[in-house]
Amino acid sequence: MVDKFHPDKPRASSAGGLDRDQRSSMLISVADETGALEQVLSEFTRQRINLTQIESRPSVDGRFDIYVNCALTPESKQWQSLIAALAANGHEVHVLEDSWVAWFPRHISDLDDVANRTLDAGTDLSADHPGFQDAPYRQRRAEIDAAARAYRFGDALPNVEYNPDEQRVWASIYLELRGRQERFACSRYLACVQEMERADVLGAHRPPQFQVVSDYLRERTGFQLRPVAGLLSSRDFLSGLAFRVFFATQYIRHVSRPMYTPEPDVCHELIGHAPMFADHDFANLSQEIGLASLGASDADIERLARCYWFSAEFGVLNEAGQRRAYGAGLLSSFGELEYACDGDWLPPEDEPRSPPVFLPFEPDRSADQPYPITDYQDVYFEAASLQQASERMRRFCRNLARPFYARLDDNTQRIWVDRAVRRIQH
Numbered sequence: 001m002v003d004k005f006h007p008d009k010p011r012a013s014s015a016g017g018l019d020r021d022q023r024s025s026m027l028i029s030v031a032d033e034t035g036a037l038e039q040v041l042s043e044f045t046r047q048r049i050n051l052t053q054i055e056s057r058p059s060v061d062g063r064f065d066i067y068v069n070c071a072l073t074p075e076s077k078q079w080q081s082l083i084a085a086l087a088a089n090g091h092e093v094h095v096l097e098d099s100w101v102a103w104f105p106r107h108i109s110d111l112d113d114v115a116n117r118t119l120d121a122g123t124d125l126s127a128d129h130p131g132f133q134d135a136p137y138r139q140r141r142a143e144i145d146a147a148a149r150a151y152r153f154g155d156a157l158p159n160v161e162y163n164p165d166e167q168r169v170w171a172s173i174y175l176e177l178r179g180r181q182e183r184f185a186c187s188r189y190l191a192c193v194q195e196m197e198r199a200d201v202l203g204a205h206r207p208p209q210f211q212v213v214s215d216y217l218r219e220r221t222g223f224q225l226r227p228v229a230g231l232l233s234s235r236d237f238l239s240g241l242a243f244r245v246f247f248a249t250q251y252i253r254h255v256s257r258p259m260y261t262p263e264p265d266v267c268h269e270l271i272g273h274a275p276m277f278a279d280h281d282f283a284n285l286s287q288e289i290g291l292a293s294l295g296a297s298d299a300d301i302e303r304l305a306r307c308y309w310f311s312a313e314f315g316v317l318n319e320a321g322q323r324r325a326y327g328a329g330l331l332s333s334f335g336e337l338e339y340a341c342d343g344d345w346l347p348p349e350d351e352p353r354s355p356p357v358f359l360p361f362e363p364d365r366s367a368d369q370p371y372p373i374t375d376y377q378d379v380y381f382e383a384a385s386l387q388q389a390s391e392r393m394r395r396f397c398r399n400l401a402r403p404f405y406a407r408l409d410d411n412t413q414r415i416w417v418d419r420a421v422r423r424i425q426h
């Protein structure tokens, strides 16, 4: 699920090719003496140049290296004049090359370029899919997928009129899951889902429209839904989280097997995931993973995807000695929720299975843990609280080797980076 990225082979592309930020970097080598740093900084002040990043460290030759990034292009007169002034003051100046990183969306509207790069489409059903032989079901999925593919940033979210069969599927799943969740979901999930039910955003009586759920979440934590037609690569999916955007499917599983779905459907997205996005700590945890994924190497994308899997999909909390789920994969599962969270769980006689292993949620460890996609997990990661999980994730992300630091400017919905990067289109 990880796309290819060759940092040593920049490639142009028809979708915009290479781009660069309005940033330039230099290394200034100064004598290791009092006042040297101030003298360098005063030159920036004199020329009214904004620094976006500064680091300093002793160099091997007994001097001091000051690494700076500023909001100028290398072609600008100001940049040239700065270099000349620093050199005239006796400093050694080395202009640094930009860092090349995998392409990533810089503005929330750039997610339009990501959303349709699905690895499969909602209509590509395999022969063992419950709806494979059902032509009207496939036609229905094709309509819902087409609406997701046509969606562009700023449009109203597609409205899906669910038919009576689909409404029955939703109602039976909703009631069945909610009963189990009352016993095994974490308290934050229960508080969020109950509030959504009181606000009539969620309920068994009908699958809610994305617009309604999205508006509700935006008001609480700034998270929003965006329709998608199928599975995205880990890189593309995680990039949405950086903007507090959750890519979600709107189609519903086949009526013949309401308790089973081979892929995420609207029940998984809205019953499993949506309530947790109303929680601030969970929203922060998710965005943290998303921001760390921007421009990350393929290997780090894989590690971040595992962290996402073991938290947002299959994470558990220890609440007063009881294991309680906050991951959507568990919260929307009919058997695995008990398997992971019921301390008295015993395997059915006809299906022997060992109990799972629980480890403390340490992203360093979770990042290297392989996982099954089509079976129960053998290992779950448990956190003391969502705040703890979020803080540990933040620390892990800060330690990833990446040539820049990124954050989202909430006002402009743009990703701010602290130094010059060139994005390689893939």
Ligand SMILES: [Fe+2]
Binding pocket: 264, 268, 273, 313, 328, 329
């Ligand atoms: Fe999911």
